[in-house]
Amino acid sequence: KIIFERRDPSGLQIWLRSDECRQLHTTGHQDVTRLYELWDERRRGRAMPETSDFLPIETSPLAVLEPNLMLAELSDSGRVLFRRTGREVERSVGFKVEGYHLDEMPTWFRRHAEAGLRSMRRTRRPNYQVVKTIRDFRIQHFQLLMLPVAESGKGVACALCVAVWM
Numbered sequence: 001k002i003i004f005e006r007r008d009p010s011g012l013q014i015w016l017r018s019d020e021c022r023q024l025h026t027t028g029h030q031d032v033t034r035l036y037e038l039w040d041e042r043r044r045g046r047a048m049p050e051t052s053d054f055l056p057i058e059t060s061p062l063a064v065l066e067p068n069l070m071l072a073e074l075s076d077s078g079r080v081l082f083r084r085t086g087r088e089v090e091r092s093v094g095f096k097v098e099g100y101h102l103d104e105m106p107t108w109f110r111r112h113a114e115a116g117l118r119s120m121r122r123t124r125r126p127n128y129q130v131v132k133t134i135r136d137f138r139i140q141h142f143q144l145l146m147l148p149v150a151e152s153g154k155g156v157a158c159a160l161c162v163a164v165w166m
Contacts, residue, residue, distance in 0.1 A: 021128070023128065024126075024128045024145065027130070028128070028143060029143050029166075032128075032143050032162055035062075035065055035162045036126065036147065038061055038062065039126070039149075048148045048149055049150070050149065050150045050152065051149050051150070051151055062160075067086040067088035068086050068162050068164050069085075069086045069160070070082055070084065070085050070086065070097065071083045071085075071161070072102070072113075072117065072146075073157070074117070074121060074156060074157060074159060079101055079103065081099075081101050081102075082097045082098050082099065082100055082101075082102070083098070092163070093109060094136075102114060102117070108134075112131050116146045120146045120147070120148050120156070121148065121156045121159075124148050124156055125148070126147050127144075127145070127146040128145050130142075130144075131143070131144055142163055142164060142165040142166060143163070143164050144161065144162075144163045145161065145163075146160075147159065147160045
């Protein structure tokens with residue numbers, strides 16, 4: 001059960017005081033912090049920006065982040081479809097992500113993405129993770145930021161994500 005403060009109906013003041021937010025600004029990769037700052041600028045006092053604030057991606061400030069960017073569509077049924085995925089993300093994970101649903105992904109990928117997307121959708125706030133996982137007998141270390149984006153004033157319609165492998 002989520003309880004929002006009357007002074008902060010968007011819940012973003014809670015996010016700004018969180019350890020997650022502090023960690024993002026102190027240890028976050030420059031692409032991760034750049035996407036957060038762009039998202040924060042585009043929301044213009046709203047709880048979250050709308051998809052139209054970023055489209056088309058090719059001509060928006062997101063274009064420089066495109067190799068590490070993912071755009072995930074969140075359906076009412078709970079399924080997640082990756083609409084766009086940057087080439088660096090697909091190179092790092094080792095498989096094609098764009099056009100596939102999250103439940104079709106390997107377990108190691110799904111485990112981190114599902115928890116973050118669920119939290120982001122429920123709280124309507126950013127989700128930042130520093131992940132260390134083992135895949136194919138190698139340790140992988142990456143930063144993952146998931147930002148909620150609304151569609152025409154409705155709730156969270158999609159997630160704007162950036163993943164940077166270290």
